[in-house]
Amino acid sequence: MIGRPTRRKGYVDGMVLFYGGFRAGIGGGLCQLSNLIYWMTLHTPLQVTERHRHSYDVFPDSGRTQPFGSGATCAYNYLDLQIYNPTEDIYQLSVYVSDEELIGEWRCTAQPLYRYQVYEREHRITQEAWGGYARHNVIGRKVFSREGELLDDEWITENHALMMYSPLLAQNAEDTESTEKAQAAQTAENTEKAQAAQTAENTEKATIFTG
Template sequence: MFNEKETESVPPYTIFYCSKKNQFSRYIQWYFSTKKYAYEKADIFLFSYKVKDHKLLHLRRLGSVDMSLQQNKVVNLKLMAPLIDSVVIKPGQYFSIWKLTGKNNRKNGYKEALTLKGTEVSSSIGGGVCQMANLIHWMALHSKLQVVERFHHSLDFFPDNNRKIPFGTGAAIMYNYMDLELYNPSSENIIIKISVGPKYLEGSISSDTPVTTEYKVVEKNQYFKKIDNVYFRFNEIWREDQNNPSYKELLFKNKSRVIYNDKFIPQDLIKMNV
């Protein structure tokens, strides 16, 4: 796949054929895979132990971005949510967004919505569904589910504006070769609930077994640094167990290119020598 700098000079038809090649490779991978994927659904009332819930605001003013693109994003999320809602991940099973939802194309009713291409905010059919991956990934980090496939947004597109969760905990998806895939290594049955409310994309993860861990996901060592006249944002994402003070796990480190005006970067977070 191309990175954000390469896509600036790559002809669109080259990107198109590269995407088709990657999709075909994923189809082959799925065909020969021995993984057991979660498909079955169940009643949420059978899972009385909530692990984590969260919600994300649908519409936010993002500079000069056309709000109709965000409204179309909500349409796309409403098409995707019922396909994921109430899916049970049994012990030893994998969860895959694309395995459950299929193509987010015009044929399946998806609309043109906000998407990120290279270093620009753009639009495409089926855009905006990364918000679904963001929600599920954030909740999964608070559970016993293991994240076995996740793609990081390598760009910092917008300044923080009432940010509720640490930067760099999102997940980028693109049918079908950029997926969010989870694995259940526990002996518990775990259910994912997803709904699209009037203002929020809402979700929860629950278990059929009492919860013994209470994870907290935190950001550490955040700073900005200019490299070759371009600012980059760095941070670390850690997980702590509220019931076990000795448990501290580094989940991942982020390095993202800042593409908004550097006047919005907090001056106290700019490091000259790191």
């Protein structure tokens, strides 16, 4: 579906994941495109006929908005993302880039009949014999009718990836984020109490003065 990235087609050098590390390569970053297309497709009746998971978990979960393992890697000419349309409707893929984001959508000639919720289950991290860690999970998908009735709960895929960072690093990042949020909330609460106390004091002074 993505094809071979070449300079003639307009591709430039970008970051390529290579055995858990990084290097420059023509069309580097295309996995962001395949990730997006795969994620969008899981929210349609289209069927994924070929998809390959990432072998390495490179980035911690801090700031993650989608389940681990919900992307798709690609590498010409042996790893591709292929999608089949089993419906009688026409689908059009639209992808474009803003100043900071990659944006895409599946367009269809018919109104959607179903709503999809993609989620993870059976998530676990295991310490391997070689001293590092591996991460595992299962991606599932719930299918709802227009009225919100649960129609199906499907198995989508299973992921296994070598972690290129310590899971304690990810936990520390989450703890730091939680601490910062708690501190911000406490500061806001203290400020609100101080303002309320000052308002009450000013009101009391005004009452004494007018009396």
